[in-house]
Amino acid sequence: MVFFTSGARPMWTAQSMLVRIAMSAVVMGAVCVEGGQAQPNRTVRVTAEADPTDAAVGETVHLTVRVDGAPATVVQTPELPSTTHLEPQQRTPQTRQIRASRGGRLRQGVVFSWRLRPRQQGAARIQPLTVVVRGKQYTTAPLRVRVSARTGAPDAPTLTRPDGASSDPSLDVRDLFIRARATDDRVYQNEQVIVEYSLFYRPRIRLRRSRVAGSWDAPGFWREELDVAARPTPQRRRTDGQTYETVVLKRVALFPTRPGTLRVDPLRIETEAQGRMRMQEDGPSLRGRFEPVQIASEGLSLTARSLPEGAPPAFDGAVGQFVVRTTAEADSASVGEAVTLTMQVEGTGNLATLPPPSVESPPDVEVYEPTVETDIERDGSRIRGTKTFAYTLVPRSGGRHDLPTLAFSYFDPDAKRYKTHRAEPPTLYVSGQEGPRAVGRTSDGLPVGDVADAREASEAQWVRTDRRPLYRSAWTYLALLVPALIVGAGVAYRRWRDRPGSSPDETTPALDEDRDRLQEACRHLRRGADASFYDAVGRTLRAFLAERLGRAGPNDVPRTVLDRHLLRHDVPADLRNALYDVLDRCDEARYAPGSASVSPEDVLANAHAVLRRLGPQLPRPDDPAPRS
Incomplete structure (x- = not known):
């Protein structure tokens, strides 16, 4: 009895210890589960960074917002915060997910990035940004960027006046500017990036005599021009809180040929602009004078990255x-x-x-x-x-x-x-099998078997070998001179026919046809109606091109499209340039009367010459199609 009592007590103590250990394990597991569920909310971290914090006007500043401790599926895409002196280059951020293993634990996150561009020297500011993760808001700290000036090409649109021109207070750079845009500022070597130049002007501004000033270049890039409308229709847009009329001046595809930071020149145009001004604060607005101005876009800097290693052999x-x-x-x-x-x-x-x-x-x-x-x-x-x-x-x-x-x-x-x-x-x-081929070769290196077959002896023609050689005969040299004499006579006749002082009575049927086409222009010229004369010359040339090139009507077409049609018919470069010169003279005189640098008589004579030379080059509508 004593043995049983003393032996049962240790057994009861062991059971109680096992029960206590089990209960402790359950409690600890519940605590761990609760802690594991609450851990993501406690470990979510949101940070914002601007790179670089010291930038020059016109350079790109990257705003990066990083969310650590939460997968992208529970993170709402944030809105771009308001900025001071920084212009956004994109409204929708680029998104990149993060998945990494640290200490045996999977860490998830997401990164949002925007591109901004400083517009003026001084202190720029990025306001706090709010990110929502699982319904909870996280707010970043404000960021500052120090913006310095940069020499060289303009970093912002500029408006200048020629030396000696009066300064019209009705015009400034906020009324008229060119904006340059690139689809991306970080690309791989030989990757396509599109650069577009758009003209912005207030609806109250009038423009005339616009033309490209100077040259435009993009060193380090292969360039391919994209077609833009020759006579674009302005589109109304709002930017910087103002309403503007916009037209696309130039669109070009660039392919960087080497890695590094590459510079794209600004686009410059010269024009005459007329604005409005008020003599009194509440008084009516009056139009100012047309004044010559030069407008330049900002310069662009693009970063070309080297292609990654591991390229396949092909x-x-x-x-x-x-x-x-x-x-x-x-x-x-x-x-x-x-x-x-x-x-x-x-x-x-x-x-x-x-x-x-x-x-x-x-x-x-x-x-x-x-x-x-x-x-x-x-x-x-x-x-x-x-x-x-x-x-x-x-x-x-x-x-x-x-x-x-x-x-x-x-x-x-x-x-x-x-x-x-x-x-x-x-x-x-x-x-089949390959037939026998001759071993010998001609002087050009071609197999003899590819040039002539072996001939039987019965097919041979016997000739005398004691005849006088051709190089000793005077008739041989005379025969060689005849084609040169014919060509020289043709050239001399053509120059005589095309000389400026040729008589109207000595024209050819083709020239008579050209004169018939330009009869309307001649009538306007005799009446002294210069604007109608230039309009008639331009319409006649475009109607002729539409007829010969098989287009639907005499509508104007982009210069690049017209170039392809003319090159297809082997029209020489000097004739194409003469055609474009006449069309440009007509456009210049129509839209800027009194500014023509060439007399109407010279324009008419040049139009006659262009039509006379284009006639034989371009096919007539009734000509049979060439056989392929």
């Missing part, structure tokens, strides 16, 4: 987004019969400098250099188009031949990685 510098299609003309042929293998690359990128992919020649198949065709579209907001490489393959033996694999690699800046397209053309089955 990569040859292409950057952008592309779609590749490969086709073979046939899957069967005879020995010596040519087969075309085509690769078509389509997308957005610098197609003009895209080299042809290299092709390894398979055994018993000759591969020739490809023919290249490029079709670039310039009428959109980006440069895009198609480039086609056509390889000619000639099998030299019968049987089965595996055509070469075509590989095209490019870097996708959006995905930030290299991509490779590989095309496996079909197997080529070749029938």
Whole structure:
């Protein structure tokens, strides 16, 4: 009995200890679960940073807001805070998610970034920004940026007057300026970036005699001009709390050819502007005088980054987004019969400098250099188009031949990685055997068998070998001089016909037709109606171009489009320049009467000469279409 009592007490104590340990574990687990659920709210951290904090006017300042301790799915995209002396370059932030492992724990977060540009020297300020995470608000501290002046190209739009011009108080840089915009200021080498120059002017401003002043350049870039309207319709926009009329002056696609910080020149124009001014605060507004001014946009700085390492062997510098299609003309042929293998690359990128992919020649198949065709579209907001490489393959033996694999690699800046397209053309089955070929070669290096077949002895023609050589005959040299004399006479006649003092009675039928086209302009000239005369000359030239080029009507077309049509018909450069000079003279005289630097008689004579020379160059509507 004593043994049982003394033995049972230790057993009861052990059980109670186990129960206490279990209860402690449950309590600790509940505490850990509660702490784990509440931990994210306690560990969320929101910070804001401006880079750089010391910037020059016109440079880019990056505002970065980082949220640590919460996944992107529970973070609301914040609004850009208000700023002082900083102009936003984008309203929607760029977003990047963060996932990292530290100490065995997964850390999540998200980063939001904006691009800002200082507009004036002094202290710039970024107001506090609020981020909502799981319904709870987190507010960052305000940021300051010290902005300094920068020498060289203008960092903000400028308006200047020529030396000696009076200063009109009705005009200042807030009424009339050019704004430059780039789609991005940090790109990869050879990545496309679009720069657009827009003219802003108040609705009360009148402009006339506008023209580009000086030259524009972008060192370190390959440039491709995009089409803009020759006679744009102004669009009304609000900026900086004011209403402006805007037109696009220039749009260009730039491709950086080297890494580093590259500078884009400002665009300058000269114009005559007329504003309004009030003599009294509540009095009516009066128009001022037209005064000459020069307007310049701000300069742009773009940062080009080097392409990442690890490029595939087939990569040859292409950057952008592309779609590749490969086709073979046939899957069967005879020995010596040519087969075309085509690769078509389509997308957005610098197609003009895209080299042809290299092709390894398979055994018993000759591969020739490809023919290249490029079709670039310039009428959109980006440069895009198609480039086609056509390889000619000639099998030299019968049987089965595996055509070469075509590989095209490019870097996708959006995905930030290299991509490779590989095309496996079909197997080529070749029938027949290659025939015997002559061993000898001609003086040009071509096989004799490709030039002439062996002839039988019965087909030979025997000639005397004691005849006098041609180089000893005077008739030979006389025959050589006849074509030169004919060409010289033609040139002399053409110069005589085109001389300024030629008589109207000595005109050709083509010149008579040109005079009929310009009869209306001649009538206006005789009456002294200069504005109607220049309008008639311009309409006559555009109607002629529309008729000969097969366009719907004599509407004006962009100079680049007209250039492509004229180049297609081999119109020489001097004739194109003469045509554009007459059109420019007409536009200048129509919109700025009294400012013409060339007399109407000279404009009429130049129009006659242009029509006379363009007539034989451009096809008539009733001419049969050329056979392909």
